[in-house]
Amino acid sequence: MTIYPAIDLKDGKAVRLTKGLMESAKIYSNEPWELAKKFEEMGSKWLHLVDLNGAFAGEPKNLEQIKKIRENSSLKMQLGGGIRDEETIKRYLNIGINRVILGSVAVKNPSFVKEMAKKYPIVVGIDAIDGYVAVEGWAKTSTMKATELARAFADSGVEAIICTDVGRDGTLSGINVDFTVSIAEASGIETIASGGVKDIEDIKRLLETKKVAGVIIGKAFYEGTLDLNEAFELVISY
Template sequence: MNIYPAIDLKDGKCVRLLKGRMEDATEFNPDPANQAVRFREAGFDRLHLVDLNGAFDGRSTNEAAVRAVLNATDAPVQLGGGIRDRRAIDNWLERGVTRVILGTMALRNPATVKAACRDHPEQIVVGIDARGGKVAVEGWAEQSEMDALDLAKAFEDAGVAAIVFTDIDRDGALQGVNAEATAELARAISIPVIASGGVAGIEDVKRLKALEDAGIEGVIIGRALYDGRLEPMEALRIARDNIV
């Protein structure tokens, strides 16, 4: 199982939100590139970036910060937030992002997402952010009536590299990952699922690792790493070594 440390970008800085609310942002590092280097030195071999401003604005906003991260680390980077058309997808993949995460596009323009999957194999990730089981879009500001599972199934044969499933109500709250809902989604589809939202400590990593066979490919961890609640080497050892 892979661990993706999260770098969430707001106004060029590394922050964490509480349940997706921009007004509840805590700054952890004014230099995202420095944070990327720290994560790499801690042993993490991949990164998860989110352009928070972009998610709300509908276009990439923290481009300079993303470029700085790409220049600072050799770790594969997956990027989401504000990527809303084919030009943006191609642009970021050409600039060195390994995978782009598409959430709002997946709901509103699935045909373009599927076409991108065909042209960029293993580089398109669908982000499904759910509140009460329903998909939220536009930086979680708008609630749809689409069930998370129905959206995931719509991409079953599209060639999606993975699905990032976020429980919005737990994101940044350190309440524990929703392992059961994540595993339920993973069992219902053939696409690998990455858990996101609520990881509070090592027990969450163990719970997800124990459910790896359900189709859970990885976990995104943010605040628990920044707060020091999770020791990187212990988390990596469990994720990689079948220790639960």
Template sequence: MILYPAIDLKDGQCVRLLKGEMSEATVFSDDPGAQAAAFEAAGAEWLHLVDLNGAFAGRPVNADAVEAILSRVTIPAQLGGGIRDMATIEGWLAKGLSRVILGTVAVEDPALVRDAARAFPGQVAVGLDARKGRVATRGWADETDVQVTDLARAFEDAGIAAIIYTDIDRDGAMQGPNIPATEALARAVSVPVIASGGVSSMDDLRRLQATGVIAGAISGRALYDGAIDLGEALAELAR
């Protein structure tokens, strides 16, 4: 199971939100490039980046910060937030991102997801962000009636690289991830599922790994707060 350190970008800074609320942002660093380099130095194999402003604006907003990160690290990075057309997908991949994450358009324009996955094999993931099993879009501001599992199954034959599943009510709350829901999703589809939201302790990581079906876990606040030591966590997961 791959551990993805998260760098959430708001106004050019590294922050963590509480349950997706932009007004509940805690700033952890004003130098995203340095933060990314520190994660790489600790042994991270991947980075998970989110353009929070972009998710609300529907277009890239923190491009400078993302580019600063890409210039400082050699490990692959995936990015979500405000990526809603083919030109933006192409632009980000050309700048050196290894994977783009499509969330809102997975609901509003599923054909774009399929087209992008065909055009860029292995470089397109779908982000499914949910409250009580229903997908939320546009920076989690809009809740839909779409069930997570139904949407995930709709993309099984599209060639996407992964599904990032976030339980919004757990995100940033340090209360542990929704392991039953994440495991159920991972067992329901053949696409690799990455857990996000609430991963706050080594025990959380052990329990996710013990399912045997969850491909990755994203953690942010716990790494910044020191609740999870990145180097120790990576070593244990490797064992």
């Protein structure tokens, strides 16, 4: 299982939100690239990046900060937030992002996502509120079940699915293991858990399923409820 430390960008700063609400943003760093270096020094292989402004605007809004992070780190990076067309996908890949995350567009235009997955390294982000897909930076809920959307991308060439329980995101209330496993089983695609990770017990529970490919860690690291070094050691030894 791969651990993905997360940097969420809002107005060029590293922040964390609670349940996806922009007004809940808490700033953790004015220089996000320094965080990326720290994660690398701790032994991380990947970095999970989100352009929060972009998620709401539907276009890149933190490009300069993203470039700075890329230039100062050798981590592999996956990036999401407002990526709605092929030009944006190519722009991010050209500056060295390793794979891009498509979220809202995966709900609205799944055929586009499948087409892109044939050409580029694509990850689908499925964000859910009470089991139903959330879109537009989690500002709206659709009528589609998350497992139904996951099933639609089986055998599509998509590299992974990131599934987020929005109700738990940023709350440190514990990961929704059952939801994550349901997405993995529905899709047959590598599934990355996100939303609510609190401590090392969450990592153990995900490992024990033997069905989860990765986990995104955000607020648990920033608030000190999870020792990231301990998490890396646990995953290596499991």
